[in-house]
Amino acid sequence: MSTVTLKGNKIHTSGELPEKGSAAPDFSLVKTDLSSVSLTDFKGNKVILNIFPSVDTGTCAASVRAFNKEASELKNTKVLCISRDLPFALSRFCGAEGLNNVVSLSDFKNHRFGKDYGLEFIDGPLEGLLSRVVIVLDENGKVLHAEQVPEIVDEPNYQAALNAIHA
Incomplete structure (x- = not known):
């Protein structure tokens, strides 16, 4: 279990993130067209998993916009924006914002992704x-970098993620 804060108040996650050098767990997530996709579908590409509580919050929306901008310049890299938002909400947001360099995915269907990656909130106002x-x-699904943002209202360290892609 990991501990992060929401405006200074402690909340806990279901486990620990996959460690650097380990194989990332496969997943089945839902795209905005309601089809399913797995990690193996991205084999051969570097992958950035941008994971967040909900695209309907300012910080989460900012992270999707920031990674969309960066993704347009990354070679052989896919940026997956993952939340438990419904695919319809993800589609609406990305369509309204003109964001087409990222792949929006939802863990709403089976909730396995959050559990398998140890990052589902298990208490507090964002539980679930x-x-x-x-x-x-990397191109084979090995973890190059993992960051859990300690204060949930803060943005991630974009540069650290980008540096890991270029390492």
Whole structure:
């Protein structure tokens, strides 16, 4: 279990993030067209997992916008924006914002992703949602970088994630 804060108040997650050098767990998530996708579908590409509680909050929306901007310049890299928002909300947000360089995915269907990656909130006002986390994977799904943002209202360290892609 990890502890982060929400405006200074402690909340806990369901486990620990995958460790650097380990194989990331496979997943089944739902795209905005309601089809399913897994980590193996991205094999051969570097992958940035931008994980957040809800696209309907300012910080989460900012992270999707920031990674969308960066994704347009990354070669052989896919940016996956993952939350428990419904696919319809993710589609609405990205459509309204003109964000087409990221892949929006939802863990609403089976809730396995949050549990398997150890980042589901298990208490507090965001219980059941996903913690703000960035995980960078190599072309074979090996973890290059993992950051769980200690204060959930703060943005992730974009530069650290980008540095891991270029390392």
